[in-house]
Amino acid sequence: MSKGRRVLGSALVLGAVIWIAYYIIKIKGYASMDASGLSDGQVTAIKKSIQAAVVVSGFLLGGLLGAVVQRSKFCIAAACHNVVTTRDLTQTRAYAMALFVAIPLTQLLYRAGIVDISRSIYISSSFTWLSYIAGGFIFGVGIVYAGGCASRILVRAGEGNLGGLVSVLAFIFSSGATLWGITAMVRVDYLDKLTLNMKSQYLPNIFSNVPLWVIVLIIEAVLLIFMLRSPKDSEWRSLKWPLAGASIGLIIALAWWINGLAFKAVPNVDSFSFSGLDDPTLLQAWGPKSLTFALADAQTFRYIILWTGETINFAVATVFGVIAGSLISALISGTFNWVAPPLQQFKYNLIGGLLMGFGAVLAMGCNIGQGLSGISTLSIGSFLTMSFIFAGAIAGAKFMTWRIMREA
Amino acid sequence: MASIMADKVVDCRGLNCPMPVVKTKKALGEVTPGQVIEVTATDPGSKSDIPALVKNMGSEMIETRDEQGGAIVFLIRKK
Numbered sequence: 035m036s037k038g039r040r041v042l043g044s045a046l047v048l049g050a051v052i053w054i055a056y057y058i059i060k061i062k063g064y065a066s067m068d069a070s071g072l073s074d075g076q077v078t079a080i081k082k083s084i085q086a087a088v089v090v091s092g093f094l095l096g097g098l099l100g101a102v103v104q105r106s107k108f109c110i111a112a113a114c115h116n117v118v119t120t121r122d123l124t125q126t127r128a129y130a131m132a133l134f135v136a137i138p139l140t141q142l143l144y145r146a147g148i149v150d151i152s153r154s155i156y157i158s159s160s161f162t163w164l165s166y167i168a169g170g171f172i173f174g175v176g177i178v179y180a181g182g183c184a185s186r187i188l189v190r191a192g193e194g195n196l197g198g199l200v201s202v203l204a205f206i207f208s209s210g211a212t213l214w215g216i217t218a219m220v221r222v223d224y225l226d227k228l229t230l231n232m233k234s235q236y237l238p239n240i241f242s243n244v245p246l247w248v249i250v251l252i253i254e255a256v257l258l259i260f261m262l263r264s265p266k267d268s269e270w271r272s273l274k275w276p277l278a279g280a281s282i283g284l285i286i287a288l289a290w291w292i293n294g295l296a297f298k299a300v301p302n303v304d305s306f307s308f309s310g311l312d313d314p315t316l317l318q319a320w321g322p323k324s325l326t327f328a329l330a331d332a333q334t335f336r337y338i339i340l341w342t343g344e345t346i347n348f349a350v351a352t353v354f355g356v357i358a359g360s361l362i363s364a365l366i367s368g369t370f371n372w373v374a375p376p377l378q379q380f381k382y383n384l385i386g387g388l389l390m391g392f393g394a395v396l397a398m399g400c401n402i403g404q405g406l407s408g409i410s411t412l413s414i415g416s417f418l419t420m421s422f423i424f425a426g427a428i429a430g431a432k433f434m435t436w437r438i439m440r441e442a
Numbered sequence: 443m444a445s446i447m448a449d450k451v452v453d454c455r456g457l458n459c460p461m462p463v464v465k466t467k468k469a470l471g472e473v474t475p476g477q478v479i480e481v482t483a484t485d486p487g488s489k490s491d492i493p494a495l496v497k498n499m500g501s502e503m504i505e506t507r508d509e510q511g512g513a514i515v516f517l518i519r520k521k
């Protein structure tokens with residue numbers, strides 16, 4: 035890559051980060067302002083401005099994620115199945131690095147009263163254990179066949195891989211059907227019925243006599259030991275991988291930050307529309323969230339084909355962002371290439387995408403949603419889901435290897 | 443074409459991770475020690491995945507080169 039292109043890429047990244055920081059400061063102002071004297075018109079204008087800030091930040095954060103994934107090849111699917119395929123744990127360590135950064139920052143934002151993660155879906159949902167287990171496992175098998183997780187396949191499509199595009203379309207189809215359509219019945223009538231009565235999924239609540247910082251410290255120590263115990267000649271020892279992991283952890287924390295502030299700012303300026311912080315319409319539109327691609331891809335499709343009556347939200351903006359970010363990054367670095375899948379890969383993309391869509395909606399998240407955003411909240415359901423995504427990916431990779439080894 | 447002739451050619455163009463890795467593993471199992479396989483892949487992830495596999499299988503990466511259209515060619519000698 036030429037120097038000029040490097041400078042252009044770095045300038046775009048820096049510009050995006052500064053832009054996001056500006057929005058954080060702006061929404062923070064709305065969250066702490068005295069809103070008692072505002073007219074109805076002013077309230078509407080401020081709400082519009084918050085909406086715009088959240089949507090543009092979503093696009094920028096998605097763009098940064100897309101660019102980091104495109105350049106580094108960071109892939110949580112590979113982080114899982116490399117355990118059996120290449121037996122090289124560089125990707126797994128990069129994932130550990132993302133958690134190492136995202137967990138303490140998210141917990142800090144929570145404890146500082148900035149982001150109320152206790153009202154996020156990861157903590158407040160009922161503990162649908164069978165859905166987490168089955169959804170996680172099915173999703174895990176799916177990512178091996180589709181050639182990447184819900185965000186990685188978007189990046190593949192963005193860099194010209196038509197097999198990735200097939201996976202994306204299959205994923206949208208089956209996640210949409212599981213959210214609103216024909217397979218939603220199986221989810222709602224059977225799997226989601228099995229819940230465990232739990233007040234909150236917040237892990238520190240289970241060990242209520244252990245301080246939060248001790249729990250975070252133990253998790254951080256485990257991750258650190260895992261990262262440091264890499265072989266001496268491992269690719270992990272180059273700067274690229276730890277940097278990619280840390281950037282992704284940071285993107286997750288920034289997404290929590292901006293959405294957490296919006297969740298404070300909206301009821302602050304508009305106290306009449308909502309009955310309180312647990313108001314369902316408030317949570318539906320503004321509930322604290324970070325990146326996830328389980329529901330986002332299907333919502334984006336719906337947004338495009340219906341348009342009327344649909345509003346763009348943070349999640350939809352991140353999907354557009356990932357595609358744009360990976361496309362721009364591929365074009366700047368000269369790595370955009372049209373690639374068509376052979377028949378076998380085409381079938382795998384189709385099957386993988388369908389499995390992923392069903393699994394992700396069932397488990398309420400993909401390996402970004404549950405595996406990074408969810409785990410950074412220390413939700414028990416997220417830990418459970420991610421364990422089964424791991425198990426599913428390993429099983430899927432073993433099955434795929436067995437099948438290919440038997441081919442003539 | 444490199445001066446070393448491959449005893450087995452594996453075409454992984456258009457295949458996504460982890461398929462190129464699995465196919466390379468299979469090909470390495472089918473040749474005898476000392477023989478050379480040539481793997482062509484278009485998945486950008488292969489650039490780090492295939493060398494890692496080769497190292498962990500104790501074989502030798504003779505050459506890695508980029509070709510037009512984003513293809514990467516690996517020459518691997520089984521040990």
